[in-house]
Amino acid sequence: MNEAAVRPASKGNLYLVDDNASFLLSVSRLLRAAGYTVQTFGSAAEFLAGLTPQLQGCVVADLQMPGMNGLELQAALQKTENPLPVIFMSGQGDIPSTVRAMRQGAEDFLTKIAPKEDLLAAIERALARATQERKDRQRRAEIFTRLDRLSERELEVLGHVVLGRLNKQIAADLNINERTVKLHRTSITRKLEVQSVAELTRLTQEARLFKNYEPASDSLKKLLNWPVP
């Protein structure tokens, strides 16, 4: 893994999982030649044992394997903090398993004798998605780290601010001094590292898009229109 980070020529990291050794070897040869950093695993379990949150790249797995099969590997991966994209390869693709794989969010589904171009294109797409998802995850983490800094009252004030209300109105609604509202607003912009109200609104709306993230406090949930139980 560290080795992968060091080599500058690499187009990305690939993890090949297949119980058929000769096929595994042939695919790894091809993908290395195509410029990827490749690691091979004889079974799903072997791969999952080495999985860490820092791992980047894409999984290329055989659909039919003894023990844990491809679909089960994907399902297990989805439950971890690092849900890498998965491309399936199958000796023969039957419809039910294809549907299941795609529903679970498989990046692609290829037969083992599919042309090289199809395989490489699928890998490109998967890696791109993986990169995007990673970026999203980082951005989300960043935004929520900032939002978590706000106090209950500040979150309440922020709720009114993003609706475009004036300080006077906010003071009246919350039954506090207008000066106090101003102090809160200053504190909010400082803590969220923003310059303008427009920026503040955009950040809040962005946070609402991360449906997979659960806000820490109830006030924050309310602010983000998160369904409160």
Add this chain to the structure above:
Amino acid sequence: MRTHQSLLARSASPPTRRRGLVCQVTWCLALAALWLALSGSARAQDAVKNEFAPAKRILLVFSESRDLPGNTLMEQALRAELNKESTNRLDFFEENLEFSRFSDENHARAFRDYLRQKYSGQNLDLIVAFMGPNFDLTNELAGPVFAGIPVVFVAVSELDIADALHKPGWTGIIQRFDISGTLSLIFRLQPETHRVVVVGGMSATDRLTMNRIKLAATALEGNDVEFEFWTNRPLAQMGEGLASLPKGSAILLSTVQRDVAGQSYYSSQVAQMIMPTANSPIYALSAGMVGSGVVGGVVVDFESLGTRVGRLAMARLSAGGADELPEETRTVGTPMVDWRALQRWGINHGRLPAGTEIRYQPHSTWEDHKGLILTIVAVFLAQALTIAGLLFSRRRRRQAEARARVNQEARALVAAIVESSDDAIIRKDLNGNIITWNRAAERLFGFDATEAIGKPITIIVPPSQLPEELDILERARRGEPVHNYETIRQTKQGRAVEVSIAISPIFDESGKVVGASKICRDITSKKQAEMEIRKQRSELAHVTRVSTLGQLTAALTHELNQPLGAILRNAEAAELFLQSDQPDLSEVRAILADIRKDDQRAGQVIERMRSLLKRRSLVSDPLDVRETVEDTIALVRPDLLAREVKLTLAIPAPLPEVPGDRVHLQQVLLNLILNGMDAMNATTVGDRQLAVRVEVRGTEWLEVSVSDRGTGLPGELPHLFEPFYTTKPNGMGMGLAISRTIIEAHGGKIRAENNSGPGATFSFTLPVKGIWLGNHPSPPAVSLTPTPNRP
């Protein structure tokens, strides 16, 4: 033939037997009649009486009532004895004094006068006096009327013999009580006795008896036995005391002619009075008391006493009063017990001394009418036996007649059948020379009977089969038959015919083998039909195999795509390597080697399928069962994966080679494995397990089994292997039927059974040595030539 003769020989015996039987029956009847006659005349025969001689006149005088039990018995025995011995007619007179009841002197005198008047001038020949214990009657018979008439007296008494009894012409018997005998009986019947209460009276005789008992008791003292002598209370009050005796007591009843209150009693009365209240068994000295509640005692046997008195009287009559005869005393009595009293006191019968007379024992019908019952049964038996014997002999005669008739008809029939048979029937002697040759033999082999008879059997045996014919002859000599053996014979023209032959040895009367009969059936057309069936069967097997493979195609595509995919990727990688500026040629070489390997793999997959798809008939080759099984599993492996079935394989390390057809056995195994997988469609994924096992059974069999954990088999198992029987919605119902045909052609058996847990097990056996039936419709019963495959 042999059996018929022996049956005829046997049928000669019935007349003798019948005679024997009738004799036996007659004997039985005669014996029964004799026995009847004897039992009818079992009574003692009286002496023939001289009608002309004067009758002997005998007076019987009783001091008490002659109706007392003892007196009655003695009188009857006496009369019987006299009647038996005397040649004269006998004239009896009887008188009763009844002293006890009329004891005053006036009565005695009146009785004396009465006797004197009544019998003066009566010319009595003998007087028999039945005296009481006090020797009553001594005075009554002493008067002048009776002077000179001999007297025989009998008395049961303990008194010393009175002087008055010593008179000329007087003799008699004085019987003493058997006191010590009775005491012994008490201790014998009740060994736990510690106390004996002796109840007695106050008359002179009573006191005397008591003294004798005391004397006998002294001899026993110190043996942990206590004696009490009760005389000093009225008999009426005696009961109270006897009601509360301690455990281990016995009561001995002495004589009580008169109690302390002066009341007189008969001996039997006394027992009756104390019986109801006594809490311990009562014993007595006198036979008169037995029957009135006492257990018993060693008592006077009045019958034998009467007989002895009779004998004495007879002697007196014959001696005519001339000789003096001695008086006799006797103290040895007869043990006598009352069965009812034994029961009441719970005394063990086993303790009774030998010769004990048991009175009042209930008799069974058998004991009472033994003779009659035996007679009736004997008569019935005799009659039944006679009837049975006559019926039996008639049946035997008829059977023998029928058999003789059938025998004759049978010979004619057999001759007709042999001639008209469609099978060639030939007899030959032990040297292999033909003796008979029927019409079918002429037709089948082309030789006329005249040509064949006398020639060696080898004229119809092709040279290649000669050793076989020698073997057959050898078997015939040993008396062994050969059944349905299929082989080849030849005609006169040298054309080979396929025949099924059966050979039975022929025995002479002494059981010696003298030749053999041989039945040959032409099975050429049957063989052709079989060939046709076999062809169709193989066709059907092929169709089924193709359809089975059809089920596998999807999985096989996967199996094939594995190596093909690897080849493709390797080729693509090689291209990329070669495009680079400095291609790594060693890498490219490795790639090419891998491509070749994968190509071979793909080839193997195709070959496995192709061999199963080829149309072929059953052939037998030495077979590596392990390889066959593993190859079959390789075919279904992708299916196992796709359907998430876990397969375990157990094969023992050294496995004998088995002759068989690899492709067909694979077909069977494939079928069983696919069935097992289908049966587990509804089973939870983790439980879908298929176990394939190969086991060696003994030295002769190999068993291959496939166990699933699926739905199991429905009830009607017998149809399972029949064609068109299927439990699957789109099944053809041919798989198991074909499997059975294949396994049976290998000489094995296929069966199915439900597991004790979920699922079913299908298994088939294969003979290790191989009973190869591929080219035989049925197994040859004997392998005369050790070549399983004939050309």
